[in-house]
Amino acid sequence: MAQRPDVKIECRNLSKSFLTEQYTINVLDDISLDVRENEFLVVLGPGQCGKTTLLNCMAGIIMPDAGKILLDGREITGPGPDRGVVFQQYALFPWKTVMDNVGFGLQIKGVGKAERTGIAQRYIDLVGLQGFEKSYPHQLSGGMKQRVGIARAWANNPEVLLMDEPFGALDAQTRYAMEKETLSIWETDKRTVVFVTNNVEEAIYLGDRVIVMSCMPGHIKSQYPIDIPKPREYTDPRFLEMRRLISDDTELSL
Amino acid sequence: MKIVRALKSKLLLPVMSVGICIAIWQVLHLIIGGEFLPSPYQVYREAVRMFSVKIGGNTVWMHVYYSLRRVVIAYLLGAATGLPLGMYMGWNRTFDKVVKPVFEVLRPIPPIAWIPIAILWLGIGEGPKIFICYVGAFVIFVLNAYTGMRYTDPLLIAAARTYGASRRQQLFNVAIPASMPSVFAGVQNALSMSWMCVLAAELVGAREGVGYLIIQGMDMYKPPMIMVGMIIIGIIGASLAAILRRFERVVCPWRRDLT
Numbered sequence: 217m218a219q220r221p222d223v224k225i226e227c228r229n230l231s232k233s234f235l236t237e238q239y240t241i242n243v244l245d246d247i248s249l250d251v252r253e254n255e256f257l258v259v260l261g262p263g264q265c266g267k268t269t270l271l272n273c274m275a276g277i278i279m280p281d282a283g284k285i286l287l288d289g290r291e292i293t294g295p296g297p298d299r300g301v302v303f304q305q306y307a308l309f310p311w312k313t314v315m316d317n318v319g320f321g322l323q324i325k326g327v328g329k330a331e332r333t334g335i336a337q338r339y340i341d342l343v344g345l346q347g348f349e350k351s352y353p354h355q356l357s358g359g360m361k362q363r364v365g366i367a368r369a370w371a372n373n374p375e376v377l378l379m380d381e382p383f384g385a386l387d388a389q390t391r392y393a394m395e396k397e398t399l400s401i402w403e404t405d406k407r408t409v410v411f412v413t414n415n416v417e418e419a420i421y422l423g424d425r426v427i428v429m430s431c432m433p434g435h436i437k438s439q440y441p442i443d444i445p446k447p448r449e450y451t452d453p454r455f456l457e458m459r460r461l462i463s464d465d466t467e468l469s470l
Numbered sequence: 471m472k473i474v475r476a477l478k479s480k481l482l483l484p485v486m487s488v489g490i491c492i493a494i495w496q497v498l499h500l501i502i503g504g505e506f507l508p509s510p511y512q513v514y515r516e517a518v519r520m521f522s523v524k525i526g527g528n529t530v531w532m533h534v535y536y537s538l539r540r541v542v543i544a545y546l547l548g549a550a551t552g553l554p555l556g557m558y559m560g561w562n563r564t565f566d567k568v569v570k571p572v573f574e575v576l577r578p579i580p581p582i583a584w585i586p587i588a589i590l591w592l593g594i595g596e597g598p599k600i601f602i603c604y605v606g607a608f609v610i611f612v613l614n615a616y617t618g619m620r621y622t623d624p625l626l627i628a629a630a631r632t633y634g635a636s637r638r639q640q641l642f643n644v645a646i647p648a649s650m651p652s653v654f655a656g657v658q659n660a661l662s663m664s665w666m667c668v669l670a671a672e673l674v675g676a677r678e679g680v681g682y683l684i685i686q687g688m689d690m691y692k693p694p695m696i697m698v699g700m701i702i703i704g705i706i707g708a709s710l711a712a713i714l715r716r717f718e719r720v721v722c723p724w725r726r727d728l729t
Contacts, residue, residue: 277628297634307629311647311724321633324643352724372633 224376224408225251225274229283232269233433242433243269244280249427249436251376256402256409258423260416260466266434267412268304271380274410275301287376297321300369304381306361308353308368314340315349317364321372339367342401359390366398370405379411383418395421399447416466420458421448428465438465508694513701516694525686528678534706537668537679540596544603545664552611552660553653559612560619560649561641573612581606581663582670589674599671599679606667607660614656618649651725654718658711665707680706 232244243266251257261267272278274285276295285292287299300321308317316323319336327335340349343363353361362382369377382398383391395418402409413419419426423442430437440462444454492510499509508516521530528536559566559573581602588598622645630644672681680702687695718725 275632277631295628295631295634297632299632301629301632303625303629305625307623307625309626309629309644309647311650311722320630320643324630324633324635324639354724 245433261429300374548607556612556615610660618652
């Protein structure tokens with residue numbers, strides 16, 4: 217099967233199930249999906265529909281039971297610095313300052329301290345955390361922690377960014393601000409992004425394309441290209457129409 | 471007003487609590503009678519006397535020095551062997567499975583239960599005393615290092631993996647620093663335990679040390695002397711703990727606001 221040149225990630229017939237003591241849960245059921253180069257793809261779905269599992273498979277943190285994922289045509293066999301992950305629970309290193317957290321990936325790569333600090337500083341500035349370089353994560357608010365998470369992922373210069381409900385734990389106000397900034401960071405420094413969320417508005421605001429997932433077992437229900445130019449307005453009639461369309465298609469319960 | 475309040479909580483309350491304790495002690499002394507419970511004043515007089523004479527050929531300070539020296543040697547040996555062992559048990563599942571059963575059986579044996587065998591093996595000099603303290607500290611070092619490693623947030627390890635961290639980098643850049651708070655809890659407990667053990671060891675045949683002071687008090691039937699010895703033990707134990715807390719704040723700066 218020849219690969220189209222603009223496809224960055226290709227998921228082919230992914231399946232994954234978890235065993236509990238009594239029964240097997242099919243978390244992913246035969247998922248096939250292409251993510252294009254520099255596309256901002258949003259995976260939307262209710263809780264427990266396997267969207268995080270899908271993302272973790274792309275990250276290589278967990279392996280699918282069947283099917284495979286190709287990145288630039290090469291099969292993913294484990295985690296790697298070519299894919300940066302932004303975690304819902306931030307996953308910052310509590311013993312490292314903001315500067316050292318953002319520079320972590322570079323440190324692992326063996327980049328020298330001077331160069332590392334320079335790059336990290338650029339991303340700290342980009343996410344608006346100048347002045348907090350020496351702070352520790354527990355001294356920051358949730359929104360600021362996630363800015364560190366984003367800066368850390370971006371600073372490592374990955375080809376793909378995987379964002380797992382990154383703003384799920386934030387209050388609504390902070391969430392709007394973070395969505396806006398994520399877009400502006402993405403516009404400044406374009407990457408392929410796969411963004412998982414359970415929030416319809418967030419999906420339409422950010423996505424070039426929205427994939428709607430459904431539960432039990434997790435599968436792709438439908439997908440919507442969003443053709444509204446960015447930055448988008450929540451009150452734009454096209455936005456509202458899209459929102460109605462996708463909401464009707466989503467099981468928000470569960 | 472703020473200064474007054476700060477002084478109140480920093481100075482007044484501790485002074486009050488000590489004062490009340492001494493008052494209760496005095497009352498108990500009056501009820502029970504001087505034979506069994508000397509009064510605070512008698513103990514104070516005894517302390518003054520003890521610090522001005524030699525007991526068993528050594529000043530009180532020398533006795534403290536002997537006890538501390540045993541503790542420090544045993545404690546450092548315990549840290550040097552216990553921490554790496556505990557960390558490696560927490561990190562490597564296979565190693566854990568091999569070592570754990572042996573450790574689980576040795577762990578519940580109280581350090582003082584080692585005294586007879588320690589004397590048998592090492593004679594009656596410094597050896598057995600240091601050994602007893604070592605056993606006490608070692609077990610706590612192992613346990614806390616182990617717990618710290620085992621309870622490292624798997625998400626942090628996953629995060630490190632997404633940056634391409636090798637197994638070695640995961641250990642040194644994530645698991646070990648993440649286990650530091652637990653290790654430090656152990657660092658403090660191990661010192662307390664070591665300090666308790668040295669006294670137990672000294673109660674059984676020592677010619678010097680704070681434990682010897684207490685035994686002397688008992689042999690000469692001098693309750694105030696026993697109590698002075700006990701108070702010295704308490705004060706030194708508390709001071710050691712305070713020094714280590716300072717040390718933790720330097721080594722784990724990210725925990726500064728938490729404690």
